[in-house]
Amino acid sequence: SQKIEQNSEALNIQEGKTATLTCNYTNYSPAYLQWYRQDPGRGPVFLLLIRENEKEKRKERLKVTFDTTLKQSLFHITASQPADSATYLCAPGTGTYKYIFGTGTRLKVLA
Amino acid sequence: DTEVTQTPKHLVMGMTNKKSLKCEQHMGHRAMYWYKQKAKKPPELMFVYSYEKLSINESVPSRFSPECPNSSLLNLHLHALQPEDSALYLCASSQGTGVLRTGELFFGEGSRLTVL
Numbered sequence: 001s002q003k004i005e006q007n008s009e010a011l012n013i014q015e016g017k018t019a020t021l022t023c024n025y026t027n028y029s030p031a032y033l034q035w036y037r038q039d040p041g042r043g044p045v046f047l048l049l050i051r052e053n054e055k056e057k058r059k060e061r062l063k064v065t066f067d068t069t070l071k072q073s074l075f076h077i078t079a080s081q082p083a084d085s086a087t088y089l090c091a092p093g094t095g096t097y098k099y100i101f102g103t104g105t106r107l108k109v110l111a
Numbered sequence: 112d113t114e115v116t117q118t119p120k121h122l123v124m125g126m127t128n129k130k131s132l133k134c135e136q137h138m139g140h141r142a143m144y145w146y147k148q149k150a151k152k153p154p155e156l157m158f159v160y161s162y163e164k165l166s167i168n169e170s171v172p173s174r175f176s177p178e179c180p181n182s183s184l185l186n187l188h189l190h191a192l193q194p195e196d197s198a199l200y201l202c203a204s205s206q207g208t209g210v211l212r213t214g215e216l217f218f219g220e221g222s223r224l225t226v227l
Contacts (some may be wrong), residue, residue, distance in 0.1 A: 032214075042220055042221070043115075043201050043203070043218030043220050044218050045218070046215045046216060091216075093214050097142055097166050098156065098167055099144070099156065099214065099216060101153035103153055
């Protein structure tokens with residue numbers, strides 16, 4: 001069956017450090033992969049999309065990599081800030097409307 | 112500010128009630144989604160409408176009945192719910208998908224449902 005697993009349920013890091021979140025998928029062949037941020041009690045907000053033919057994508061302090069051989073995407077937040085504390089969700093895209101989210105990682109950046 | 116509007120923000124209902132959740136978007140998107148989210152869990156896909164036709168039903172119990180009256184509106188009719196149906200219900204929309212097109216989802220703020 002298809003699975004999307006994110007490395008840890010919760011991740012605590014010190015302010016200023018780089019946070020690295022992992023998204024591993026099985027029994028999927030995604031054409032792209034999306035990352036979302038969700039704050040408590042609110043809907044997810046789109047952050048970045050990376051296509052299968054792209055190795056890396058950047059947006060300000062965010063960086064995403066996509067390794068289709070390892071079936072893995074890494075999401076990095078550099079110079080992390082307490083305002084980055086949230087749950088981060090990955091979602092592989094296969095070109096259908098069936099968007100399934102990964103298990104999510106709750107990131108807490110400590111001041 | 113989100114461009115997907117959901118009402119009501121909070122809803123409390125008994126197991127014998129009939130109620131509806133509403134969702135509206137004016138971005139010209141042709142795909143609309145309902146997700147259910149329990150505490151500390153990811154959003155779980157329920158239904159997808161594309162071009163106003165039901166495209167995906169993820170084996171959702173019939174006590175949940177979706178409706179898409181037009182391309183901007185999406186409803187979720189609720190009847191005879193159970194306490195375990197209490198959750199945050201999220202509506203989302205997207206332009207449409209295809210291998211070469213992005214499928215970025217725009218979410219509303221959700222409707223918090225409590226079933227007594």
